[in-house]
Amino acid sequence: MNAPPDEVSGPVLSVLETEVRRSGAARGAVPRVLDVGGGSGAWAVALARRGCPVTVVDNSPNALAALHRRAREAGVHDLVTPVQGDVDALADVAPAGGADLVLGHGLLEVVDDAAHAVGALAAAAAPGGAVSVLVAGRHAAVLSRALAGRLVEVRSLLTDPQGRCGPDDPLRRRLDVDGLLALLEAAGLVPEAIRGDGVLETVVPGAVRDGGPAATRALAELEGLAAVDPALRAVAGRLHALARRPA
Numbered sequence: 001m002n003a004p005p006d007e008v009s010g011p012v013l014s015v016l017e018t019e020v021r022r023s024g025a026a027r028g029a030v031p032r033v034l035d036v037g038g039g040s041g042a043w044a045v046a047l048a049r050r051g052c053p054v055t056v057v058d059n060s061p062n063a064l065a066a067l068h069r070r071a072r073e074a075g076v077h078d079l080v081t082p083v084q085g086d087v088d089a090l091a092d093v094a095p096a097g098g099a100d101l102v103l104g105h106g107l108l109e110v111v112d113d114a115a116h117a118v119g120a121l122a123a124a125a126a127p128g129g130a131v132s133v134l135v136a137g138r139h140a141a142v143l144s145r146a147l148a149g150r151l152v153e154v155r156s157l158l159t160d161p162q163g164r165c166g167p168d169d170p171l172r173r174r175l176d177v178d179g180l181l182a183l184l185e186a187a188g189l190v191p192e193a194i195r196g197d198g199v200l201e202t203v204v205p206g207a208v209r210d211g212g213p214a215a216t217r218a219l220a221e222l223e224g225l226a227a228v229d230p231a232l233r234a235v236a237g238r239l240h241a242l243a244r245r246p247a
Helices: 011-027 042-048 061-073 087-092 114-124 138-147 151-159 177-186 213-227
Strands: 033-036 054-058 080-084 099-105 125-136 190-197 238-244
Touching: 011 042, 011 099, 011 125, 011 190, 011 213, 011 238, 033 042, 033 114, 042 054, 042 061, 042 080, 042 099, 054 061, 061 080, 087 114, 099 114, 114 125, 114 177, 125 138, 125 177, 138 151, 177 190, 177 238, 190 213
Parallel strands: 033 054, 033 099, 054 080, 099 125
Antiparallel strands: 125 238, 190 238
């Protein structure tokens, strides 16, 4: 089955598909997914297309309206439940321990308190359930700005505790591997894997990326290999972690 143009793909989706299969086999039922800060639903629709019931919590009515449209167009509106809410009060809209897979993608870089947010994600996961976090990487930002000659921002990214490039940075933080691990472990989660996402997308020339289906397949294969290389994942545009709540 070919994915629609707006559906997510790549190594992160492969990890989630593996977790869905594992969880389904262990429970004898389709995994329940909670997508916190899921916005217009790219990840939610991708997992709903794979049979999972997905609850999306987001504080933006406009994003939830876009989610509703996207889910209906994909034919999975009966599996996707939009809920207006915020990670700061996640327990008010999502039952503790109620999800087999909890997503926090693009969340930690925008919340006020990353540690509190990870704690809320962990609390929403069922015992033995998984938490998937996707967050902006600090080192990729350093390299991209260095290549662009923006040296003041490079200094800020290297010295700021939150990995910000200045007071006008739209992101509240960027993480490296150690920082991400520390947040997960402080929330009582057991990290199982940390991978890079978007390792090669900023260095492969556009002409190569747009070189047709064969080039797309080759680049996807290379991204999969680079995602698990410890040296390369450190400079990925995003870091992806899958961690588990102890049973």
